[in-house]
Amino acid sequence: MVVDPVPRPASAGAADRDAPVRQRSLRTHNLGLVLRQVAACPHPVSRADVAAATGLTKATVSTLVDELLAGALLVEVDPAPRSGAGRPAVGLRLAPHGPAGLGLEVNVDYLAACVVDLTGSVRHHRVDSADLRGRPPAQVLADLTDLAVATVAAAAADDLRIAGATVAVPGLVADGVVRLAPNLEWHEVAVRSMLGEALTRAGLAAVGASVIVENEANLAALGELGAWAEADPGAERASFLYISGEIGVGAGIVLGGRLFRGARGFGGELGHVTIRPDGPRCRCGARGCLEAYANQEAMLRAAGLDRSADDAVARLATQAAAGAPAALAAVAEAGTALGVAAASVVNLIDVDTVVLGGIYAPLAEWLIGPVGREISDRVLTAQWAPVTVRASVLGPSATVVGAAGSVVRTIRDAPAAWLTGGP
Numbered sequence: 100m101v102v103d104p105v106p107r108p109a110s111a112g113a114a115d116r117d118a119p120v121r122q123r124s125l126r127t128h129n130l131g132l133v134l135r136q137v138a139a140c141p142h143p144v145s146r147a148d149v150a151a152a153t154g155l156t157k158a159t160v161s162t163l164v165d166e167l168l169a170g171a172l173l174v175e176v177d178p179a180p181r182s183g184a185g186r187p188a189v190g191l192r193l194a195p196h197g198p199a200g201l202g203l204e205v206n207v208d209y210l211a212a213c214v215v216d217l218t219g220s221v222r223h224h225r226v227d228s229a230d231l232r233g234r235p236p237a238q239v240l241a242d243l244t245d246l247a248v249a250t251v252a253a254a255a256a257d258d259l260r261i262a263g264a265t266v267a268v269p270g271l272v273a274d275g276v277v278r279l280a281p282n283l284e285w286h287e288v289a290v291r292s293m294l295g296e297a298l299t300r301a302g303l304a305a306v307g308a309s310v311i312v313e314n315e316a317n318l319a320a321l322g323e324l325g326a327w328a329e330a331d332p333g334a335e336r337a338s339f340l341y342i343s344g345e346i347g348v349g350a351g352i353v354l355g356g357r358l359f360r361g362a363r364g365f366g367g368e369l370g371h372v373t374i375r376p377d378g379p380r381c382r383c384g385a386r387g388c389l390e391a392y393a394n395q396e397a398m399l400r401a402a403g404l405d406r407s408a409d410d411a412v413a414r415l416a417t418q419a420a421a422g423a424p425a426a427l428a429a430v431a432e433a434g435t436a437l438g439v440a441a442a443s444v445v446n447l448i449d450v451d452t453v454v455l456g457g458i459y460a461p462l463a464e465w466l467i468g469p470v471g472r473e474i475s476d477r478v479l480t481a482q483w484a485p486v487t488v489r490a491s492v493l494g495p496s497a498t499v500v501g502a503a504g505s506v507v508r509t510i511r512d513a514p515a516a517w518l519t520g521g522p
């Protein structure tokens with residue numbers, strides 16, 4: 100499973116486009132072309148297959164493949180037995196060892212770490228539950244560093260080298276700084292530099308230097324996109340609204356296979372869309388935000404369940420499955436509020452799918468009805484252009500898997516950078 104990269108700062112758009120293609124950039128381009136061609140095939144392919152599919156000469160493909168083999172991005176596999184004349188060709192596939200992505204996640208009630216290898220497989224995944232509300236950021240990031248160190252060591256034991264780390268946070272992020280994460284009570288926390296320094300002190304300088312910080316719902320949306328694309332390559336160009344439910348509620352908007360982040364990178368704050376202007380005060384300071392009606396706490400409170408229990412959401416799902424009226428009413432009420440907010444988004448940006456992620460995934464069976472009903476009642480075009488509401492395929496792990504996958508996608512998109520500058 101591979102996802103879109105988190106955008107790195109662009110060097111130059113129009114200037115690059117108008118510059119002549121030199122030998123070096125041709126090689127850079129073609130290395131990526133060959134690697135992606137191998138990645139796109141579900142079975143091992145030969146050098147001749149790659150040449151035929153890309154239009155490159157066999158000699159050029161051989162040279163590029165040698166570089167990718169030396170850089171541990173590809174491996175050779177035994178040829179499939181073949182009847183008929185001629186010696187069967189050696190197959191190529193993405194390396195299951197070698198470079199891998201590290202995903203890290205800070206959420207309100209847990210920390211998580213995950214390693215995804217170049218083939219897109221999740222190789223390690225660990226979640227540590229802890230109530231992080233109001234804890235000093237330095238303390239939280241120290242715990243995250245310990246989790247990262249243990250995860251990197253486990254990956255190294257599997258012959259995986261961490262090529263980079265992306266950390267997901269439930270808040271507004273710009274330039275590696277969390278401007279605001281209301282549910283963590285974080286303001287202006289320089290996560291990239293603090294985590295980078297902590298990882299360096301822990302002996303992971305290269306990983307520390309590579310840290311990217313991104314909003315959790317954006318990464319979850321990219322994780323979801325990658326999972327779809329793995330099952331169906333046509334889904335790479337999908338457009339959808341991914342709603343991430345936790346203590347907070349966020350959204351990732353994907354249009355034509357690319358993350359839509361807004362002009363300043365702060366898009367997707369669905370949790371603070373107004374449901375009722377005179378509603379209860381939200382942590383953000385406004386009144387009647389979606390979060391107050393549809394977050395984890397609102398549902399558990401309405402269902403009369405203990406909000407502090409680790410398995411509270413699982414209990415809510417169990418009670419809903421058993422037909423408990425309070426649980427069903429709590430989930431239906433949240434679904435109605437989610438549907439009202441989602442309908443506004445669909446009216447504005449015309450996506451054809453709404454994905455219920457995070458804690459909404461295990462509750463999707465009871466949420467899809469009310470969310471879909473509000474969308475079909477409120478979206479002007481719903482009668483000609485129906486909107487599908489579905490559960491996330493990755494569920495609560497979408498964020499951290501998406502974070503690790505974004506590192507892998509960066510290597511797949513630009514293998515030359517890894518070959519020359521990888522840790």
Ligand SMILES: [Zn+2]
Nearest residue numbers: 371381383388
């Ligand atoms: Zn709010």
